Amino acid sequence: MTETDYDIIIVGGGMVGASLAIALKSSSHKIALIEAFDFKTNQQPSYDDRGIALSYGSQRIFNTMGLWQQLAPHTTAISDIHISDRGHFGATRLSAQKENVPALGQVVLARAMGKVLNQAMSENKTLDILCPNKVIALNKQPHHIALMLDDDRTITSKLIVAADGANSTIRYLLDLSITEQDYQQTAITANISTERPHNHRAFERFTEFGPIALLPMPDNRCSLIWTVKTGDETAINELDDDAFLARLQTEFGYRLGKLTQVGRRSHYPLKLTQTDQPIQDRIVFVGNAAHNLHPIAGQGFNLGLRDVIALADVLIDEVQDCGAPKHLHDYQQWQQRDQDHVIKATNLLVRLFSNDNSMIGHGRSVGLIALDLMPPVKHWLAKKSMGLGKKQPRLARGITL
Ligand SMILES: Cc1cc2nc3c(=O)[nH]c(=O)nc-3n(C[C@H](O)[C@H](O)[C@H](O)COP(=O)(O)OP(=O)(O)OC[C@H]3O[C@@H](n4cnc5c(N)ncnc54)[C@H](O)[C@@H]3O)c2cc1C
Numbered sequence: 001m002t003e004t005d006y007d008i009i010i011v012g013g014g015m016v017g018a019s020l021a022i023a024l025k026s027s028s029h030k031i032a033l034i035e036a037f038d039f040k041t042n043q044q045p046s047y048d049d050r051g052i053a054l055s056y057g058s059q060r061i062f063n064t065m066g067l068w069q070q071l072a073p074h075t076t077a078i079s080d081i082h083i084s085d086r087g088h089f090g091a092t093r094l095s096a097q098k099e100n101v102p103a104l105g106q107v108v109l110a111r112a113m114g115k116v117l118n119q120a121m122s123e124n125k126t127l128d129i130l131c132p133n134k135v136i137a138l139n140k141q142p143h144h145i146a147l148m149l150d151d152d153r154t155i156t157s158k159l160i161v162a163a164d165g166a167n168s169t170i171r172y173l174l175d176l177s178i179t180e181q182d183y184q185q186t187a188i189t190a191n192i193s194t195e196r197p198h199n200h201r202a203f204e205r206f207t208e209f210g211p212i213a214l215l216p217m218p219d220n221r222c223s224l225i226w227t228v229k230t231g232d233e234t235a236i237n238e239l240d241d242d243a244f245l246a247r248l249q250t251e252f253g254y255r256l257g258k259l260t261q262v263g264r265r266s267h268y269p270l271k272l273t274q275t276d277q278p279i280q281d282r283i284v285f286v287g288n289a290a291h292n293l294h295p296i297a298g299q300g301f302n303l304g305l306r307d308v309i310a311l312a313d314v315l316i317d318e319v320q321d322c323g324a325p326k327h328l329h330d331y332q333q334w335q336q337r338d339q340d341h342v343i344k345a346t347n348l349l350v351r352l353f354s355n356d357n358s359m360i361g362h363g364r365s366v367g368l369i370a371l372d373l374m375p376p377v378k379h380w381l382a383k384k385s386m387g388l389g390k391k392q393p394r395l396a397r398g399i400t401l
Contacts, residue, residue: 006031006155008031010032011160015047015110016286017287018120022065022067022117023065023309030128034135036134048111051189052107053078053106054105054107058301071112074108076200076218078105079095079103079201081104082201085205105202134150158322158323159328160283160284162284163287165289178276181271183294186233188224189224191224192259194220195257198222203255233267270294278290286307287301287307294346303342
């Protein structure tokens with residue numbers, strides 16, 4: 001077998017790439033991770049002030065990876081989810097108590113999660129972290145892949161894991177096609193303080209332009225994701241804080257009393273981007289590099305973490321050649337259905353709940369009332385949003401989700 005510098009190179013040290021490096025820490029493989037932004041200065045763009053809702057399934061994965069203890073102090077439990085539709089009757093509530101679980105999920109600031117993941121990675125002395133470094137070219141050989149870095153180094157590996165985000169450089173270098181849907185929506189994010197306590201409730205409110213989500217955070221703050229029509233975000237972001245809160249209050253209502261304060265605002269254009277062939281010879285795409293989702297259902301990272309754990313499961317055994325087609329096909333067989341389901345369900349939610357057609361509006365309010373009256377369907381929805389599917393993964397290191 002050809003000698004290579006590494007068995008596995010992970011390109012991208014965001015939430016997904018970092019989680020994979022940590023999940024593989026007890027394997028005997030020689031692993032490198034390449035990240036464009038310096039960890040020490042905490043500048044990675046996705047480790048910002050967005051609130052990430054971690055599903056119950058993700059919590060259990062982090063627990064098995066030995067990371068939950070470090071993450072837990074930064075998280076806020078979601079005990080209930082309140083779903084409503086602006087201008088229509090009908091609302092439904094999902095409850096941890098009814099589902100017999102300690103919490104439906106946990107909210108963590110992306111910035112806080114970044115610190116925990118970066119710390120755990122830097123404690124792993126067998127991992128080579130090449131950072132700040134960018135991959136700028138790639139050369140495929142039958143038995144290895146060579147990567148050229150921006151400091152003129154060339155390194156080789158049996159397997160490349162592309163975890164380099166929605167605008168993946170690896171995908172660009174391979175000239176791979178994508179399927180893209182531009183929703184013409186933009187998410188505005190900020191932290192909000194409210195008059196009444198959230199009491200660990202999360203809110204998802206659908207409006208004719210898109211959903212508004214408020215996730216519970218410490219100190220009675222909430223993490224806001226407000227979806228608006230692309231083009232409208234500039235005018236909304238230019239409003240002063242009082243005018244911004246007044247506009248949001250009109251859309252969200254008074255379930256948490258008066259909205260009293262807003263922190264720094266950011267915005268993100270929303271698109272579905274899917275890499276058409278996420279498995280190549282000795283290359284696999286995971287996380288946003290494989291599928292970048294609308295945040296409507298808070299599933300993007302949760303799905304990426306399931307990619308990670310399924311891939312780690314395939315690679316962690318005493319595998320000789322990590323890039324051998326068998327391992328990549330095993331991974332794809334395991335993860336493809338999960339990815340297809342989550343992408344389809346997210347897309348359907350975006351279409352259904354972002355349409356101001358009155359027939360659809362009427363239909364979905366009936367749907368919300370029906371959902372509230374049908375415990376088995378609610379139970380199914382709650383299980384899905386907790387990341388607990390019907391078919392439970394077999395995971396080598398004893399994770400049963
Ligand atoms: C507003 C908003 C709210 C969200 N809320 C939720 C939620 O509640 N729950 C949830 O599960 N998900 C949520 N998500 C989705 C979640 O943020 C993403 O799924 C997650 O950040 C993807 O992580 P990633 O590591 O795949 O990609 P990224 O975070 O994009 O990381 C990619 C990394 O690769 C590096 N990189 C890129 N190119 C190169 C190169 N050439 N060489 C070296 N390094 C490179 C980048 O610097 C970056 O650090 C939300 C997203 C948004 C926008």
